Amino acid sequence: MPRVRVRKTLRAQIDLLQYKNAYEDVKAGYSLRTAAEKHGVNHCSLLRYVRKRDASGGEDNQDMGYKAHNRVFNEQQERDLSKYLIRCADIYFGLTKKDVLKLAYELTIKYKLARPRTWDDKLVAGEEWFRMFMRRNPELSVRAAQATSLSRATSFNKSNVDAFYDNLTIVMDRDNFGPQDIYNADETGITTVQKPNRVVARRGARQVGSVTSAERGTLVTVAFAGNAIGNVIPPFFVFPRVRFQEHFVRDGPVGSAGGANPSGWMQDETFLKFLEHFKKYTNASPLHKVLLVLDNHSSHIHINSLDFCKVNGIVLLSFPPHCSHKLQPLDRSAYGPLKKAINSTSDAWMRNNPGKTMSIYDIPGIVASAMPVALTPSNIQAGFRKTGIYPYNRNLFTELDYAPAFVTDRPNPENITEAEFAPIINTRPTEDETPPLSPSILSNEPPVETAVEFYAINSSPVLRTEQEHIAEGQTQAFKTPPRCQSSINVQQSSPKPSTSAQPMCLRDNEVFSPEQIRPLPKAPPRKSKKGRKLRKSTIYTDTPEKEEIRMEHEIRMKRTKAKQVKKRFDGVKTRKITTKGSKNNTQQESSSEEEECFCLVCMSPYSESRSREKWIQCASCKLWAHEECTEGGLSYVCHNCDSD
Structure with missing residues (x-):
């Protein structure tokens, strides 16, 4: 057959x-x-x-x-199992193929269903059952899951998103921003080692290689800013160097600017330079205000940057934390095509320059070639449209988008009103029954939170079905389960009802539910890291918020100064214990410093070097340069000797 x-x-x-x-x-x-x-x-x-x-x-x-004579689950049971698998995937806790096979076997054990003997031998369902189950339920498919952090999954919830749109409504009504005045700024990292594209190779080859610049690349941060009509200002580069020189962005897009710091990341001083660059190309002023939406990075909310924005008419509005993957326009539609275009351009550069190593000074030229392909007006406009910023649409996201936050969406009994509490506990007694229960009656019994948590968290099939209806956005009211309306009273309530067992009313007529075997995850909200303040969507250029940031900055500076004073005091005590010959050594060191030396890359003198800053000598001309201004390595050859 x-x-x-x-x-x-x-x-x-x-x-x-x-x-x-x-x-x-x-x-x-x-x-x-x-x-x-x-x-x-x-x-x-x-x-x-x-x-x-x-x-x-x-x-x-x-x-x-x-x-079907050998069918394990009937049609209704398979539909329930399919809905459960889709629900798990929606909240980012999807089941793998092995998990589904194990769950199917455990369901047959719990509900005493007939199954093939091979299931009992291997303690899992068979491959043939899974293949036919997927064919009978075409709404299911095996997909490669995208890694998403728990912070992103739980932070993107309706309350955080509504707070952002509330702030957006305030600034839009107050200043009447047009699409040409609504900007989004964000940074992305570009390395000197590209991800190779697919190539045509021999069929059956175990490994196909493609040449890259090095094993590990050097990161350069690039900041872009685009508005709602699709225009983008010239990029701003942040190089991992001590000092920035204009020739770093010589091959970049017209109008590019840049900065430098040892880490190569966006920092407070570098972001202030970016704001000056942003003001230059947007013509922002107190008479012509511009809205800039961006994330809550610490460099973006430094007090110096906020003062600059306040003076120059730049209104800063931040996204909720860990929500940029849904609310940031450049992340939604522009940076994906940009990374692909940069990879393709990097591959072309490696083929046009065989035997050469790509450096960070080649990245501006690569970005100049990739920008016209990726950062098009249609892509940038699509990002603003998908996030609901322009055209304004605060109802853009559905309950399915908020589904991953279900993990920490446990109801708070303290905030439940009397109207919400009524459907949970029976409030319609007959003449023979006792009056409705109230919190005052339960003074000597388990608290109301126990009953509420029992009905809110219990993993019974009927209760979970109601929760699914609420999660799917249906407006029907929450109803008590059938035959359970008067099951909770003072005499029958237990101190701590079990969340794994079914209610007494469901034991007589057991309902098929995969959640009895594998309940949906439920956990309290995550605690933030110690010492890190929780941020939210805020209009940082408003006076109350800006003054709060100023107070935080002053407190931080006081702590820093106190540490510096303590360090100096410890240094004075150490110098008092020096030997008598230290004075002669100091004189010799001061005489040697009179011979000044300049860096080959940034042309900075040795006398302005930081403490413990390393220098490296060219192997050919014997001149010196900052180690951070070079590519490093055991042997260094400067660009002058290399070109010769």
């Missing part, structure tokens, strides 16, 4: 209503063949239907047609 039977006839596809009508005619006095011919059914099948119905006392609940 084939694994999948292909129907070749229309047998056993007759509507049951025809059998019922034929049965009535047979009982009215028609012969079996006459009734079968009249209603277009087979007379042998009609005979079997008549015998089945007569044996059951005339009940109209008989089935006809072929049935």
Whole structure:
């Protein structure tokens, strides 16, 4: 027999209503063949239907047609299992193939369903069952999951998003920003080692390689800013060097600017330079205000940057923390194509410059070639449209987008009002029953939170179904489960009801539910790291918020100065214990400092070097340069000697 039977006839596809009508005619006095011919059914099948119905006392609940003899779960059970798997994937806790096979076997054990013997031998469902289950449920598919941090999954919830749109409404109504005045700024990292594109190679080859610049690349941060009509200002580069020189961005897009710091990341001073660059190309002023939406990075909310924005008419609005993957326009539509275009351009650069190593000074030229391809007006406009910033649409995200936050979406009993509390506890007693329960009656019994948590968190099938309806955005009111309306009272409530066991009312008529085996995850909100202040969506250029940041900055500076004073005091005590010969050594060091030396890259003198800053000597000309201004390595050859 084939694994999948292909129907070749229309047998056993007759509507049951025809059998019922034929049965009535047979009982009215028609012969079996006459009734079968009249209603277009087979007379042998009609005979079997008549015998089945007569044996059951005339009940109209008989089935006809072929049935799968080896089916483990019926159609309704498979639909419930399919809904459960989709729900798990929606909250970012999807099940793998092995998990599904194990869950199917455990369901047959719990509900005592007939199953093949091989399931008991391996303690999991069979591969053939999974293949046919996926075919019978085409809404399911095996997908490669994208890694998403728990912070992102739980922070993108309706309350955080509503707070952002509330602030956006305030600034839009107050200053009447047009699409040309609404900007989004964000940074991205570009390395000197690209991710190679797909290549055509020999079929069956175990490994196909592609040349890259080095094993590990050097990161250069690039900041872009685009507005809602699709325009983008020239990029701003942050190089991992001590000092920035104009020739670093010589090959970059027209109008590019840059900065430098040892880390190569956006920092407080560097972001202030970016704001000056931003003001230059947006013409922001107190008479022509500009809205700039960006994330909550610490460099973005430094007090110096906020003062600059306040003076120059730049309104700063921040996203909620860990929500940039959904709310940041450049992240949604621009940076993906930009990274692909940069990879393709880097591959082309490696082929056009065989044997050469790509340096960070080649990145501006690569960005100049990739920008026209990726940062198009249509892509940038799509980002603002997908985030609901412009055109303004605060109802853009559905309950499915907020589903991952279900993990920490536990209800708070303290905030439940009396109207919300009424459907949970029976408030419609009959004349023979006691009056409705109230929190005052439960003074000597378990607290109200116990009952609420029991109904809110209990993993019974009926209760979970209601939670799914609420999560899907349906507006129907929460109803108490059938036959459970008066099951909670003072005498029957337990101190701590179990969340794994079913209520007493469901034990008589057990309902199939995968959540009985594998409950959906539920946890309290995560605690933030110690010493890190929780941020939220804020209009940072408003006076109250800006003054709060100023107070935080002053407190931080006081702590820093106190540490510096303590360090100096410890240094004075150390110098008092020096030997008598230290004075001669100091004189020799001061005389040697008179011979000044300049860096080959940034042309900075040695006298302005920081403490413990390393220098490296060229192997050819014997001149010196900052180690951070070079590519490093055991042997260094400067760009002058390399070009010769």
